[in-house]
Amino acid sequence: MKDNSKLLNFTKGLWKENPILVTMLGLCPTLAITYKVENALGMGLAVLFVLVMSNLIISLIRHIVPDEIRIPIFIVVIATFVSIVEMVMEAFVPDLFERMSLFISLIVVNCIILGRAEAFASKHNWLDSILDALGMALGFTLVLIVISLIREVLGTGSITIWGNLAINFNKNNSPFFSNFFVSPPAAFIILGLILAGSKAINAAKAAREVKSK
Amino acid sequence: MTFGGLIVLAFNAILIQNVILNQFLGTCPFLGVSGKRQSAVGMGFAVIVVITLSSLVSWGLYYAILKPLGMTYMSTLVYILVIAALVQIIEMFLKKVIPSLYRALGIYLPLITTNCAVLGTAKTVIARKFNFLETLVYSFSIAVGFLFVIYIFSTLRSKIARGDIPKAFQGIPIALITAGILAMIFAKFGQLII
16 A cells, blocks of 8 residues: 555656646746757756755755745755756756756746645655656656647657757658747647647546446 | 837837747746736736846846856846845835735735746846846836736636637636737737838
């Protein structure tokens, strides 16, 4: 039973409590950077690191933090790890960092991270908090990758990841691929369709469960 | 920058590089409070005050302290503390001096600390190397653009809520698709200038 609940802490972030699809947190970076698959991967990794580390630290200090000033303290912890990510990315992947530096620093105010700190890490032990952070960050990254795959393939007709892996789908210049999909309006529309799709799947699932009972 | 240049900058910030529809900043409050027209307007005005003041203060801190001391890597941490402190000060000030305005903006003020449009604008102002006057004009116009779009959107949503929408699309999904269509309209403003 105990192992099962540990596993559940991890898996609930992937679908059941997915930060984008269900709780709808962190929509700003989801909309802004998903025009390229490599942006989605970079953003996902950055959020994974910040979320795991801040959840770990916050769950370790949860007994010594006074209740009244917990939010400012959480924000300072999160901002510290975001600054670390900024410096590491600037040193090792400078062109990726240049493209999304604004949204990397905006991880500080990303509701997913403060939300998990407040709702989970400040109430659970460090192991559960890390599992929760891993699940949430992976769920977030998976949705980012799905959206950016749709946008990059339909928008440019190809996928390029760090220059090494490049696949071209648009060999004979078909009008099916339009750069509308990499423009800002398409981000809103595609995310809207994906959210509607996940809601429909959940509704169908619930209906089936009612029937089987 | 000339007076004409400042007007172009303001026009750009309000309509073309709109903070929500083009830069995707502040999407959370945009979707969260645009359900009611009254709360959308309250949030919009609170955002104008906070974005303008926090951009000016962080601009000042960056050029007066962070840059001379070579501590620009601390900027994210400094800005977020500036914003949090500023929101708290504005809240206390309004409570004491203009209680009626405090009651109108009250619940939206604390939410603004985690509005990424505020931190985003403070960062943009530094990244684009604006001077003091440009910072003032740009941050004020960005916030006006936020109010403008959130107001339009709240009226649209009150109409949508009365429509017959498929169940899966109700709420946020249809709101996002509406925002997408609104963004297409705003994208066309870009062709007015160039």
